Every structure is written in C-alpha cells, then in structure tokens.
Amino acid sequence: MVPAPGSAPAPAPARTFDARAVRAQFPILREPREQPLFYLDSAATSQKPDAVLQAMDRYYSTCNANIHRGVYAIAEQATAAYEDARRRVAAFVGAGSPREIIFTRNSTEAINLVAYAWARSTLRAGDAIVLTEMEHHSNLVPWHMLAEEWNARGTAIELRFIPITPQGELDLSVLPALLADGRVKLVSVVHVSNVLGTINPVVEIARQAHAAGARVLIDASQSVPHLPIEVRELGADFVAFTGHKMLGPTGIGVLWARREILEAMPPFMGGGEMIREVKLSGSKWNELPWKFEAGTMPIAEAIGLGAAVDYLTALGMDAVFAHDRELTAYALPRLAAIPGVRLMGPALERRAGVVAFTLEGVHPHDVATVLDRDGVAVRAGHHCAMPLHEKLGVPASARASFHCYSVPEDVDALVRGLHRTRHVFGS
Template identity: 55%
Template sequence: MTFDVARIRKDFPILDRQIRGGHPLVYLDSANTSQKPRQVLDTLADFYERHNANIHRASHQLGEEATEAYEGARIKAGRFIGARDETEIVFTKNITEAINLVAYSMSNATAAGPGRFSLGPGDEIVITEMEHHSNIVPWQLLCQRTGATLRWFGVTPDGRLDTSNIGDLITERTRLVSLVHQSNVLGTINPVRMVADAAHAAGALVLVDAAQSVPHMPVDVTELGADFLGFTSHKMCGPTGIGVLWARRELLDEMPPFLGGGEMIESVWMDRTTFSAPPHKFEAGTMPIAQAVGLGAAIDYLGEIGFDAMRAHELQLIEHALEVLTPIEGVRILGPTKAADRGSAFSFTVADVHPHDVSQVLDDLGIAVRAGHHCAWPLHRAFGVQSSTRASFYLYNTREEADALADGIREAQRFFARR
C-alpha cells in the first residue's frame, strides 16, 4: 500500500485541533502515548453501544458476542507478533504489569520451593542501563525478596548497548536477561537476538520490552529469540488500559499465578484451589474487555497500512529530523545519529535552557513534546544530564512538523537569551 501521510492524518480527528491561541497541534509525544484513529474510536463505541457484557461467564447473546470479540483480539495479538497460538497471549493492563507478572510469578515460585523459576542467593538477573523504570524496579524488588543479584549492561557514549563484557555478565548464574528492544529515550535499536543467544547458551531466559518497537516495525518473537515479550496498546494507536505479555506456552504452564480471584480458577474449595490453563490462569477478575477489542482494531489498522511502508516513512522523518536538529548550536541529541540505527524518539538537551523550559516554549507554539527523565533516570545519569526534552514521531507526522520543532527550539533559545 502506498504510504500517504495526508490521507492517514485524516483518520486521526485530534490532529485537526488548534491549541494555545490558534496554533495547529503538532503532536510529537507518541512514545508517551499515540493518538487514536477513527477506526479504533468507532470500534470502541460500537462495542459499548451494541455488545457490552462480561466475558466467558454470561450465557446470553451479548456475553457470547463480547467473549468472541475479546478472544478474537487475543488471536490478532498472537498473529501480530508471530506467536504459535493465542494461548501464549496474556492480557494485562500495560507492559509494566506484564513485566511485573513475570517477576512476581518468579517470586511466587521461589516461595513454593526449588524449581525452574525459583531464585536465591547466587542467582543473577541481568538488565541494561538503558531500561525504562518498568524494567528495572520489578527486578530490584525481586532480588530483594529472593536474595538474587541484579547486574546490568552499560551504555556507550554514542548511546548503544555496551556488550563488550557480555561473557562476564551472562554466566551460568544468570537466570533471566531482561532488555529493551528499542530505547524510549535514545531511540537505539538493540541487538536482542545476539544477547538472547548468549543468554540461552548459559541456560537463562530472555524477556524483551517491546513497548517502543512493536508500534513501529515488524516484530517476531521467534526471530528475536525471546522467551517473554511485552508491549502496550496505547503506544500503537489503541486504547489505554490494555497490554500484552507473550510467553512460550511451556513457560506459562510452569509459572504460578500472579493474581488470585475470579475467572483464573478451575475449582475452589475452602482449603485449596486449582487453576485454569494459560492464558486464563493469569487473567484474574474482570479484564479490560473493550480495551482489548480496541487493541484488536488498532492491530487491524496498522496491518492495513503495512509496517514496511510505515517504517520507510518514519526513516525519512528520522533522517530529516537529524538534518534539521543537528546543526542547531547548543543542541545535543542523545543516542545514535544515523537513521538506520534508531527509532523515531529524539531526546535532546539545549545548552543553558532547562528541558522543561524548552517544552513550555514548544507547547506555547502548539508543539507537544515531553520533558523530564522519561522514566529512565539511570540512563540520563549515564549521559551526565538530569533530564532531557523528547520529541517522538509516528506514522501521522510530517517533515513540516520536524521543521516546526527545529524552529521552536530556536525560539526557545532566543527567548531565554533575552532574559
């Protein structure tokens, strides 16, 4: 399908807004949350207007329709990332919960006694300095609960994963390696398969945080060499409140539940409980049903556009953004400066102007970006900065919006030079 950004923009009603005194909205915060096309909005409205009911338990027609739509979304999500079948897809409320599901399941396994997922002193979890807090804090807590040790890959000055000491980091003591596929700060695309091969050779499992990659490029769990992979709906044109954990079925079979309650049970007595088969074993209580249906619509939408065309469009945007941002005196881009090595999130600093001040000036011009540490404090410390401004592009952005960003940065420099 030919990529026509003007046509695609018509699918997103919010992009017609004018803000801050009549400025056209330039939305450059999709790494935080993406905008939603009419196709997704209409699907959500149709579900609530015509099919709304709880799933699996209701014996009436609406319940059947809701269940079919919910489980249909699971099938779509599995096919989307190359899962063997839909029973390898667990719905969560976001990728943060997906990662915590694995961490707490390992904690529950440890409490139950020795086994594949149990941890103790001498065992190690390996992450990277590039991680979002959601892929740091759960492993810190797991190590505190079990006595295991947390270790991590560093980052090179040009924003790549430092794998020079991979043989020292991944050893026979490593139980799990958890790493980001594409950095939410640097845009760096990591060599996941190389790290996964090293982990598997040492007998370790591999979890991949694909929150920033799945919305932008084809992702296949087998090609990556993952054992677990998580992504989230709201960064890929879908609704908030729904995420996905994919795991190899044999691992889900072995893992103890994360939460207890209704729906995830097989039978309950007063003194014991048996649990449903995966994936339902990990989906306690009423799930985000409409949100799952919306995610399915987002998958359909992105599939119709095609990732090859979308990636080609984004590469052009990345190249143009680098061309217009790099020459601005005082601007420092964090991460790779070659389009092919990165995704479309640009974090940068502006000399003598605080990142929040940069974002405020941009916001006054109608340009939406994010400022702060982007839930990646250790990574910012590695680059010697407290925070940064981040602009992130997606399928609906244009070269003209990259130009507006560059002009806005210059305006921020002029404004604060006068003070």
C-alpha cells in the same frame, strides 16, 4: 515475511502510505483547534484512529456484557469480540498460538507478571539477573523489588547491568563476562530505548543468554508499535508491550511467552476467571491464557487494541518503520544545525523514530514550555530512565518521537520553536 529487526534494520518497504491521509483518520489531528497541534510525543502515547474509537464504542453500544460467563446473546458476542482481539494480536506479533497472548494493563504489569509468577517461583538464592543501563524504570523497579525482598530474607540475588557507550548503545563486549559464571537465570532488556531510540541487537543477546542457560525477557514497548516483529524470531522467552503506544487505548497491554513456560508458571493474581474449580479448601487453575487474567478484564480496551492491530496491519509495519525512519532522517540534520542543540543517541541506521536532545543553557522543561506556546508537544525530563541520564551525564533531556501520522511539518514546527526558545533565552 519481514525479518525480525533484532540487529539488522528493516529492508526497503514493499508499501508506503500517505501520512496526510492517515492524519485524516485521527480525530485529534483532523478536527480544527484553537491552536494547531504538532504532536511529537508518540513514544509516551500514540494518538488513536477512528477505527479504534469506533470499535470500543460499538462494543459499549451494541454488546456490552461481561465475558466468559453469560449464556445470552450479547455476552457471547462480547466474548467472541474479546477473544477475536486476542487472535489478531497473536497474528500481529507472530505468536505460536493465541493462548500465548496474556492481556495485562500495560507493559509494566506484563513485566511484573514475569517478576512475580515466574521469577519468584524459579530463582534460587545466588542466582543473578542481567539488565541494562538503558532500561525504562518499568524494567528496573520490579527487579529492585524482587532483589530487596529476597535479600531481606537471606536469599540474595544479584542484579548485573550491561553498560551503555557514550553513543547510547549497549556495550555487548561485557556480556560474555556477565554470563560466564552460569548464575544468570534471566536477561531482561529493552528492544528500543524510549529515550535514545537505539534498536538493540536482541537476537544476539538472546542467543548468548540461552547458551548460558538464562531466560530472556524483551521489553518491546517501543518496538512492537513501530517495527515489524515476529516474537518467535526474536529468540525471546517473554515479550512485553502495551496497547496505548500502538494506536490502541490505555489500560490494555500484552505479555507474550512461550506456551510451555506459561503452562509451568503459577498464576499472578487470584480471582474470578483464572480458576477452573474453587472449593473452600483451595482452587484449580484455569487453562491458558485465562490462568493469568483474573477478574473482569478491560474488554473494550482489548477490542480497541484488536482494531489498532488491524489498522497497523493495513498500513504495513515495514511501511510504518520506513516512515518513522524517513522522518528521523529529516529531523536529525535540521536539529543538529541549531546552535546549542546536542543530539543524543546512535546513528540513524540503529535508531527508531525517537530523537532526544538538549539545548545548551536551557533546561529541557523550559524548552518544552516555550515549545508548548506554539502547540509543539514534546516530552521533557528523564523519561522514566534516570540511570540512563545519569550515565550520559545529563540531568534531563527533551524528546521528539514519531508515529505513522507524523509529518515533516511537525519537525519544522519543532525547529522553529527551538529557534524561538533560543531567542527568548537570549542564547
């Protein structure tokens, strides 16, 4: 059993894999192209292996039918495949039961589910929510919307923020003060920053939050795809993650929550499948997890996510983490050696496979445009974390991020491209 990477980095991997052999299983990286592709934007979305594409294709070509309804053979096959995917995801993140795995569209929908179904039925006027300055907009905007709505009707709630240090880490020294008045009912934090790659000590944050009587939501969008995670060992009450960043398709995400919390929550959206009994006068809710899965779900995508989880399990998440770490260790000094490059984020030991940087005198969009000429794909902008950039005093940054198929040649192409960018800009 691998310890949950709440604060401590993962141990040395028991297994390793050959990233070159991995690449051969990803059509977009394998098929010849007019121009070579150096894909360094896995934090935005990962590439997909054959196994995922084939699983989805198999569903559509052999047993395409709606789930939980038809009594005929292919409907039963479809239902079995969908529910089997849920079991695989539950096992992958160490959930207590597959009933604790709620399929959503993505992390954003999972967080909104908590904001609408749990927070709006649980919070009272005067309560507070603790967030951090490091959050992706998806873990800020749902709470802004909640606060604005409640403030407008005279039941104000307060949003508090854990600040970040100039090194891009959470300043936990202020957390006790933020929790001290006992009004905090939820602490919602990102596990791994999508900009800085910082691995936050969520186990310690959850411990303090629980001691103060608050629930804990962890945005694991960047951690479940890259680190070995056991949700119950994180100490969280809710964990949100998304399929497309973990080799799965878009359109499928997950909310994990402890069963007793989900049981006590009202539904999020109303519609088919989430009900047990409907009369014209009202409805009775279905049992978990279907209470939260209204309407026809993205069946092929859930099956694709199940295949992605199998693929990652076969690689070993400890080995995936070690691979990302190795590439990050390869990239950091090579990027730092380029004149004008300023790296953002913490030291290697507290960082996942994400490297954000600026190049002096060149706007990040211009950096990305010149890099694109050589087939190097990086993200440029504020990465849906405008408050974070404002705090760090940079309007935007460029970001390279890795996954299991990334190789040192990708980093080499990035370094060459940055030299070329400097040359083009004459800096």
